[in-house]
Amino acid sequence: MILDAAVYLSAGVAALATLLMIFQKNPVKAAMLMLTALLATAGMYLAFSAQLLAVLQVIIYGGAIMTLFIVALSVTPQAWKDKPVPGRAVRVLGLAAAAVLLTELLQVSTVLRAASAAPGFSETGTLAIAMNLFGRFAFQFELLSLVILASIVGAVALASRRTAP
Amino acid sequence: MTAYNLAAIAFTLFALATAGFLTCGSLVRMLMFLELMLNAANIALVALGGSAASQAYAAMLLVIAAAEAGVGLALIIALAGAFKTLEAENIKELKG
Numbered sequence: 001m002i003l004d005a006a007v008y009l010s011a012g013v014a015a016l017a018t019l020l021m022i023f024q025k026n027p028v029k030a031a032m033l034m035l036t037a038l039l040a041t042a043g044m045y046l047a048f049s050a051q052l053l054a055v056l057q058v059i060i061y062g063g064a065i066m067t068l069f070i071v072a073l074s075v076t077p078q079a080w081k082d083k084p085v086p087g088r089a090v091r092v093l094g095l096a097a098a099a100v101l102l103t104e105l106l107q108v109s110t111v112l113r114a115a116s117a118a119p120g121f122s123e124t125g126t127l128a129i130a131m132n133l134f135g136r137f138a139f140q141f142e143l144l145s146l147v148i149l150a151s152i153v154g155a156v157a158l159a160s161r162r163t164a165p
Numbered sequence: 166m167t168a169y170n171l172a173a174i175a176f177t178l179f180a181l182a183t184a185g186f187l188t189c190g191s192l193v194r195m196l197m198f199l200e201l202m203l204n205a206a207n208i209a210l211v212a213l214g215g216s217a218a219s220q221a222y223a224a225m226l227l228v229i230a231a232a233e234a235g236v237g238l239a240l241i242i243a244l245a246g247a248f249k250t251l252e253a254e255n256i257k258e259l260k261g
Contacts, residue, residue, distance in 0.1 A: 004166050007212075011174040018181040018201055027193060034197050037178075041204055050211050050220050053227075060227050065200060065234045072193060072238040076245040079193050087190075087254075094187030102180035109172045117168035117215065128217035129224065137221055144228050151232035155239035 003121070006047040014040035027079050031069050038062050049122045052129060168213055175209035192244065192251045196237045203230045 017037040024030040038061040045054035073079050133141050182201035189195060203226065210223045241251065248256050 007166070007171075007174070011178070014178055015181055018178065018185065021197070022181075022185040022188060027191070030194060030197065034201065037201060038204065041208060044208060045211060048211050048215075050223070053211060053220055053223055056224060056227055060231055061200075061204070064231060068234050068238050069193070069197065072241060076193070076242060076251060078245045078249060078251045079191065091188045095184050097187055098180045098184035101183055102176055105176040105180070106173060109169060109176070112168040112172050112213075115168040117166060117171055117213065125217075129221050132218050132221035133224070136218065137225070140225065144225055147229065147232050151236045155235045158236070158239040158243045 003047045007044055010040045010043040010047065013037075014044070027073050028070070031066065031073065034069075035062060035066050038066070052126050171212040172209060175205050175212060178208065179205035190252045190254050192241050192253055192256075195253065196234070196241065199237070200230060200234060203233070 014037040017033045017040065021030050021033040021037070024033060038057065042054045042057040042062070045051075045057055179202055182198045182205060186195055186198035186202065189198065207223050207226050207230075210219050210226065214220070214222070244256065245251055248258075250256065
């Protein structure tokens, strides 16, 4: 019961923060609202008894990725100067498209109504996750290192490229 | 609480992030909403999976999100240098 309430509360905070983010004009305030949504997600992971993921969420999303965003906002003055294009029709179309997407997703997942999934306290140990990462999913996990390597090389190549005179 | 409720939570967050992605014009904001969409997918994975395997997958998805943010922000910085703007509306040339 408490866990159900925690899941709904965290989800509500995350949804509210995302909604406020859409209407927020200041990019740094939008980034802070995003941080709120990400931390609320960490709370949701705790309610699902995914303690390791909650910690990873705070460290990677709340720490590393948010720092990247703030740095990117501070080194690109264009992000501050740009005025949003007043396209009311585009906004309405975007919201309508998202509403259609949500309706479709809810429609296709009606089969899940029969399945009960009440979150309960359980101890999914780090060992069990590590056994999966290094045993069953070892190949995928090693492939991820290549993804990271490619992204590092790509990011360095993009950021260090001089613009042609 | 049924699995449908959990799926609905993840889908609502995903749809809200999609709405933000489609309505905002700035590239940095688009990347932020993209991260939130990935986050919603991660929530669905953890909430509906309920096992160590799904959590392992979610941890791998976190790594992919970090890699994507790094490349995306490097692209944005390169675009800001080349076009002097970060509004998607103003970037129309596809010249190399």
